[in-house]
Amino acid sequence: MTGQAEDTKSQPTLLSSKLLLQHQAVEAALNRHVFVWKEIEKSQKRGISKTPRSHAVPVSEIVAIHHAEDEDHTKSKWDQKKKQQFSQLFPNSFTVFYVTRTKHHRWRCSEATFSCSSPELCEQWIQVTREQLSLLTNRPKRLLVYINPFGGKKRGRRIYEDKVAPVFQRAGVSADVIVTERANHARDHLTTEANLDQYDGVVCVGGDGMFSEILHGLVARTQNDNKVDQNRPDVELKPCMLRIGIIPAGSTDCICFATVGTNDPVTSALHIIIGDSQPMDVCSVHHNDVFLRYSVSLLGYGFYGDVLADSEKKRWLGPARYDLSGVKAFLCHNHYKGTVSFLPAEDNLGHPRDKLQCRFGCSICQHKQSSKEKLRETADEETAAEVSSSSSWKVICGKFIAINAANMSCACPRSPKGLSPSAHLADGTADLILVRKCSRLDFFRHLLRHTNTDDQFDHSFVEVHRVKKFHFEPLDPQPLLLENQSELPKKPGFCPMSSAQTTCIPSTAHSSWNCDGEILNHAAIQVSVHCQLIRLFARGIEEQQRV
Ligand SMILES: Nc1ncnc2c1ncn2[C@@H]1O[C@H](COP(=O)(O)OP(=O)(O)OP(=O)(O)O)[C@@H](O)[C@H]1O
Ligand SMILES: CCCCCCCCCCCCC/C=C/[C@@H](O)[C@H](CO)NC(=O)CCCCC
Ligand SMILES: [Ca+2]
CATH class of the missing domain: 2.60.200.40 (Tumour Suppressor Smad4)
Known part of the structure; x- marks a missing residue:
């Protein structure tokens, strides 16, 4: 493990809670360097149990965090409508936008929407994450x-x-x-x-x-x-x-x-x-x-x-x-x-x-x-x-x-x-x-x-x-x-x-x-x-x- 990875792990946790990610319970945690979420228990489908997955996003690669119901100009009308319906079902949700890498050095802006147990918890996640982003002074405004x-x-x-x-x-x-x-x-x-x-x-x-x-x-x-x-x-x-x-x-x-x-x-x-x-x-x-x-x-x-x-x-x-x-x-x-x-x-x-x-x-x-x-x-x-x-x-x-x-x-x-x-x-x-x-x-x-x-x-x-x-x-x-080779000057050399x-x-x-x-x-x-x-x-x- 690199020194930097160890440093990232040893950072004190700023926030940690149980959240819902698309009906799946996750344990989410944020420290100064990384935002991680880990599935708590994997639902069993047809008796086959799946290993819980976890995901880590460096804070430096978080693009933004918003209330899930906020208007999003990158979405089509159809997707906006689906988003509104989701927000009505899960009112205390926030969306994290972050960088993911695809083939041939291409980056994409991915998103994950988490639902919280209370509006206060949702506000806290948004506020603490935004505070961390504001510490990244190399970002242009x-x-x-x-x-x-x-x-x-x-x-x-x-x-x-x-x-x-x-x-x-x-x-x-x-x-x-x-x-x-x-x-x-x-x-x-x-x-x-x-x-x-x-x-x-x-x-x-x-x-x-x-x-x-x-x-x-x-x-x-x-x-x-x-x-x-x-x-x-x-x-x-x-x-x-x-x-x-x-x-x-x-x-x-x-x-x-x-x-x-x-x-x-x-x-x-x-x-x-x-x-x-x-x-x-x-x-x-x-x-x-x-x-x-x-x-x-x-x-x-x-x-x-x-x-x-x-x-x-x-x-x-x-x-x-x-x-x-x-x-x-x-x-x-x-x-x-x-x-x-x-x-x-x-x-x-x-x-x-x-x-x-x-x-x-x-x-x-x-x-x-x-x-x-x-x-x-x-x-x-x-x-x-x-x-x-x-x-x-x-x-x-x-x-x-x-x-x-x-x-x-x-x-x-x-x-x-x-x-x-x-x-x-x-x-x-x-x-x-x-x-x-x-x-x-x-x-x-x-x-x-x-x-x-x-x-x-x-x-x-x-x-x-x-x-x-x-x-x-x-x-x-x-x-x-x-235009024509014969027009060349007869210069020696x-x-x-x-x-x-x-x-x-x-x-x-x-x-x-x-x-x-x-x-x-x-x-x-x-x-x-x-x-x-x-x-x-x-x-x-x-x-x-x-x-
Ligand atoms: N409004 C404009 N009208 C005409 N020319 C412009 C205008 N704006 C910029 N230019 C000039 O157009 C030229 C070519 O532009 P640009 O480099 O964007 O495209 P390109 O030549 O097709 O691509 P590349 O340089 O990658 O081969 C530039 O030299 C630039 O000075
Ligand atoms: C048998 C197949 C042989 C193919 C060989 C291809 C070699 C391609 C090398 C390309 C190097 C590009 C260097 C960049 C130059 C740019 O500053 C300039 C402005 O955009 N582009 C060109 O001059 C455009 C130059 C375009 C050259 C074709
Ligand atoms: Ca050089």
Whole structure:
């Protein structure tokens, strides 16, 4: 038994009584950490006696407790009617709503209704349980919600109204909702207008692009308030205080998937309600000392840049645009020349191929958090900078089909283990994946491994490094259109950038960077990972439990 479980058991009981749960007598008890109920004697059916069952719910996973007769907006009219009939038969009843786990990391809000022998006892259960819930100070009470009505399959508004708002209401979480009217509406509102003091968190209803808006708004606001200049590539950014919740309603939703384990609105709503907290690294991207953007998931040049550039013209296709553009980019089989230089991470932060996946309670991320706190306590900024630059820069020059920096696994429904399965959410590093020029068949093999259990790094043309910073410099500065191979300049050493005779995605000397689904205007970039700059209402992926 773990220390925590022992602690839970040894807590003094706050309340204990005999109650009725659907005609079954139970002994119910509540302490600071857990609410348990145990069947007293199991009714015998056809002479077969059944072992009494018991159930334990951590207080931290209780969503709410209400009088059984209270109105419930999550219920259909028919269920409401049944509830009223039940309340007439058993007037002194309360309902406990709590988190249950189902398959594939999905959470659901379950309920159990208990009947008491007197109205006083019923009130006492509700009051004592609510007191315990009010001690959980990490739970948000007031949220600012932004909905992108056009993300993914354009279902953001419905998803929020049908699946999320009723659960928030049940949990007593209030929300101010803004349905965005244009791109960057949420970002601008957060950066300059929103009165953030009155909120305990910001919720994003949309995809990775919408999340990116919230990220940029919150990070910019925090830096502005603290007079930190985002244009300085080496500046230490101030962490954001407000947590961000993601209700997935986009096309890839990889930030939600990689931090929760599923793209399910109700699961996300429950992580928000119970006040989960997952720190996350953020990459800053600069071009010649000018700030371009932040990234939390993928910074991809070459293949993923080309996929994105093409898919933007097909937004009307919805999520399927990525499949079509993916096939096109694969057939074009472009490669790009350039120089990548990077600052490797310290050895104690693991390796992209060590198969130590970042999971709930990840020891590597937790170690990073405590050492970061220690460093803040003991060292000044200068010492911190020295520690972080103890290893030396490496330089790699070549022809690349793809250069991908994965700040986290980038797991998503298309690739359940992600671009870099062992990348960490909050370790202050990104995994830099270099896919060198290779045959189409080899690249196909590499891509295919993103969808099965084989190691996508186990190819001679792929290398992967865990890094704290990196720079990229394209080799040929001027973009070249390759409509026809014969039009190539007769430059010594010039390498045709496309092996395709007909260019389905216009092939140039440059690709573009896909920065969390947004295209960057510059190919030459400098990137730094900022450890644990933001926090999400999530906990990382839990190890799969048998349900
Ligand atoms: N009201 C709006 N009108 C037009 N565009 C919007 C609006 N609100 C937000 N956007 C923009 O829509 C873009 C796409 O949104 P979102 O990320 O929600 O969906 P997606 O691109 O389908 O999904 P994913 O990013 O997961 O692939 C974002 O870049 C965002 O800036
Ligand atoms: C033979 C079958 C091969 C299949 C290979 C599939 C590999 C899929 C890897 C997917 C990695 C997604 C990384 C996340 C990127 C997001 O920031 C971005 C915005 O939402 N999405 C895309 O760029 C969308 C990118 C879509 C790429 C197809
Ligand atoms: Ca990371």
